[in-house]
Amino acid sequence: xxxxxxxxxxxxxxxxxxxxxxxxxxxxxxxxxxxxxxxxxxxxxxxxxxxxxxxxxxxxxxxxxxxxxxxxxxxxxxxxxxxxxxxxxxxxxxxxxxxxxxxxxxxxxxxxxxxxxxxxxxxxxxxxxxxxxxxxxxxxxxxxxxxxxxxxxxxxxxxxxxxxxxxxxxxxxxxxxxxxxxxxxxxxxxxxxxxxxxxxxxxxxxxxxxxxxxxxxxxxxxxxxxxxxxxxxxxxxxxxxxxxxxxxxxxxxxxxxxxxxxxxxxxxxxxxxxxxxxxxxxxxxxxxxxxxxxxxxxxxxxxxxxxxxxxxxxxxxxxx
Numbered sequence: 001x002x003x004x005x006x007x008x009x010x011x012x013x014x015x016x017x018x019x020x021x022x023x024x025x026x027x028x029x030x031x032x033x034x035x036x037x038x039x040x041x042x043x044x045x046x047x048x049x050x051x052x053x054x055x056x057x058x059x060x061x062x063x064x065x066x067x068x069x070x071x072x073x074x075x076x077x078x079x080x081x082x083x084x085x086x087x088x089x090x091x092x093x094x095x096x097x098x099x100x101x102x103x104x105x106x107x108x109x110x111x112x113x114x115x116x117x118x119x120x121x122x123x124x125x126x127x128x129x130x131x132x133x134x135x136x137x138x139x140x141x142x143x144x145x146x147x148x149x150x151x152x153x154x155x156x157x158x159x160x161x162x163x164x165x166x167x168x169x170x171x172x173x174x175x176x177x178x179x180x181x182x183x184x185x186x187x188x189x190x191x192x193x194x195x196x197x198x199x200x201x202x203x204x205x206x207x208x209x210x211x212x213x214x215x216x217x218x219x220x221x222x223x224x225x226x227x228x229x230x231x232x233x234x235x236x237x238x239x240x241x242x243x244x245x246x247x248x249x250x251x252x253x254x255x256x257x258x259x260x261x262x263x264x265x266x267x268x269x270x271x272x273x274x275x276x277x278x279x280x281x282x283x284x285x286x287x288x289x290x291x292x293x294x295x296x297x298x299x300x301x302x303x304x305x306x307x308x309x310x311x312x313x314x315x316x317x318x319x320x
Contacts, residue, residue, distance in 0.1 A: 026175060031277075055158075062163045066156075084236070106130075133240060167199065168198075173203025188303065190236055234265075257292075267284040
C-alpha cells in the first residue's frame with residue numbers, strides 16, 4: 001500500500017511538471033507597451049527571473065559551463081566583480097548549488113542590492129569607485145587578485161568572459177525569436193558588458209539578418225566619449241572599457257544609441273507611472289532609446305526592448 005502511495009505521489013509530481021529554482025530561469029513574458037508611436041513595442045520583462053534580473057541567464061550558463069570543464073568543483077568559491085545584478089545572480093545560484101560566493105563592488109551599489117546579496121549568504125567586498133576598470137583598486141581588479149589567491153575558486157569575469165554573450169545566445173535569443181514568431185524588426189538592449197546585446201544580436205541575425213540591433217549606451221561612457229569618460233548616474237549600462245565581448249561580436253550590432261542621465265531617469269518614471277512597468281535605470285535608458293527611435297518607424301515594424309531589472313532594487317536612491 002505504501003509503495004502504491006509513493007508511486008501515486010511521483011506520478012502527481014510528474015504531472016505537475018515540477019522544476020527546481022534554477023530550471024525556471026528564463027521564459028519571461030513579452031508585453032505590449034503603447035508609446036503612441038507607429039510600430040508595435042514589446043517589453044521583455046527580465047525582472048521576473050528568480051534573481052530579479054537578466055543576469056540570471058548568463059550567470060547560470062557560465063557557472064554550469066565552469067562545472068562541466070572542471071573549473072568549479074564541489075566546495076569551491078564563486079568570485080565576481082559586479083555593480084549589482086550579476087552579484088545577486090551569482091549569490092542566488094551559489095546558494096542553490098552550495099558554493100561560497102564573494103562579490104566585489106563599489107559605492108554605486110544600492111542598499112537593496114547589498115542586502116539581497118548578503119541575504120543569500122554571500123560576502124561583499126566594497127571597493128572604491130575608479131575611473132578605469134584596469135585600476136588596481138577597481139572592483140574588477142580586486143576580484144581578479146582575490147581569485148588568484150583563493151584555491152578552488154572560479155571567477156565568472158562577466159566583462160571579459162565571452163561565455164557571457166554565449167549565455168544570452170543560447171537562452172534569451174531563441175526565446176525572443178520564438179515569442180515574436182520571428183517577426184521582430186528591431187531589438188534594443190543596454191550595452192554594459194555587451195553580453196546581452198551581442199548574444200541576442202548574433203542569434204537574431206543568424207535567423208534574419210535584416211533585424212536591426214541597437215545597443216543603448218550611457219552618454220558619458222568610455223565608448224561614447226572615445227576614451228574620455230565622465231561621471232554618470234545610470235546603472236547597469238555603459239561601455240566603460242575596451243570591451244573584449246564587444247570587440248569579438250561587434251558585427252552583431254547595427255548602431256549605438258547614447259542616452260543621458262536625465263533622459264534615462266525621466267523615462268524611468270514615465271514607464272512606472274504611465275505604463276506600470278517598474279524597471280531599473282538601464283531599463284529607463286533602453287525605453288527612452290526605443291521610444292525616440294520608434295518615432296521614425298512604420299506600423300509594420302515590431303520593436304523588442306529589454307527591461308533588465310526591477311526598480312524595487314533602487315527605491316532607496318529616490319529615482320522615482
